[in-house]
Amino acid sequence: MTTTGPATVPVTAALALGDDALVLSHRLGEWAGHAPALEEEVALANIALDLLGQARVLLSLAGDEDELAFLREERSFRNLQLVEQPNGDFAHTIARQLYFSTYQHLLHAELAAGDGPFAPLAAKAVKEVAYHRDHAEQWTLRLGDGTETSHERMRRACDALWRFTGEMFQPVEGLDVDWAVLESRWLESVTRVLGRATLTVPEGPRTGAWSAGAGRQGVHTESFGRMLAEMQHLHRSHPGASW
């Protein structure tokens, strides 16, 4: 962050990456006090904190972090529809984590290897995300290859979120990434993990004509507005106040 001021950073990309991290962090924060074991209280909060840290750096590159987080409306957010999906049961949260952290890990590794404006940020984030990915993979194995109930729940969760995964590979303006290569690596990784978890790769489409790239263009799913209402309420109730 020392060599790149906001002027040289592609704002669209900073918002896309920053909003992904912000929104997923918020969703994980909803688990606090509700996790299935104390160790998971710690782990989920830890991942949420990492993501929030990433979001703060990225949003600050694009403007004022709090203005961007608390004063934009739904149609101005650029996050993937995947990360805004409600937590559901623990399997849904893990499936969402598996799909997203695998993507984020591959993406940050590629950005870190390049010399673009996001390379320094990605170099730091990739270490955190490697941990997130490991956590999601381990739980995918435990749930998929655990009991009949957990297998069935994990299967349903993977199926339900599958249709949001195609959106991750729509090109983002300002990110110099070979999206097709990223997508094939992602597919290969997720296929391998699901196989080891005794699950099969879902059969449905990974995007619909109605959803391709939609989150990146500010078109979201219905629960997202409600999430923002909760997140922004207090900040908006005290215009201009500092906290």
Next chain:
Amino acid sequence: MATAAAQGTARPEADGARNTTGDEAEYQHVFDAAVAADERIEPRDWMPDAYRATLVRQIAQHAHSEIIGMQPEANWITRAPSLRRKAILMAKVQDEAGHGLYLYSAAETLGTSRDELLDKLHSGRQKYSSIFNYPTLTWADVGAIGWLVDGAAITNQVPLCRCSYGPYARAMVRVCKEESFHQRQGYELLLALSRGTPEQHAMAQDAVDRWWWPSLMMFGPPDDESQHSAQSMAWKIKRHSNDELRQRFVDICVPQAESLGLTLPDPDLRWNEERGKYDFGTIDWTEFWEVLKGNGPCNEQRLTQRRRAHDEGAWVREAAAAHAAKHSGGTEAAGHRTTGAERA
């Protein structure tokens, strides 16, 4: 430890004690001498059954308080008004889960298990701090909890760093470091509100008004009504009486409130030159006992949420156990095996 070893009277181990009950008096003598010499009692040392039982009760209640205490604060994670505050709050709630884990581990050294203790919490047979039965109604409550509730907890816990039971004392050292940090953050949150807009200032004052008395109640009943105090002090589990600690806390808080620009809701609060301490008003002990009996504003809600998280998470824990059992030949969770391929 040093003294017993130096005298050549190595501390008897618990297992040995059961085989040779005739030596009980001698074991008691060694235990008393160790406590008197401010040595630490360790898990394998012989200890009186009542000492063990009191520690289990106290450490478990402490652990439960960390876990239930996540709820009132987590209530504001999704509404925190800035990203910086949100990060601080998430980190704090995460620390509390970690404190719960240390404390359950400390309790387990006494021969109980986390599952057993959680079961006692869920069935209401073990308690948690009554403070967490109060609701967090505004953002300022997060600051008031940090400043007052964590402040009271630290006042209680710093002396526990010298508690006679080693594992508990060591857990307290780690917990107190993090708690002190939270306490400063809470103070700083209130300061920002107090110096903010008139609405923010009013929000801060309102929170302090609602949390002050419940925080004083955290030190427990007055000395003449405290059932466990005398014995716990003799065993050096406790180092100071409830009323002593409460007084110490009041003396610390009054100047802090002044520098915050907030008032404490007690018309009888004034400096007593003779005592060199603050006099303060009478606590509403009826309220205290009501909350303790389960009739506080959030008792039902807190326990219900805790039970629900546990019950709804049962299938996840069962899955983890089943997975571990299937793969017990290797290291813990899969990762290094190719079971998927084998099955496919």
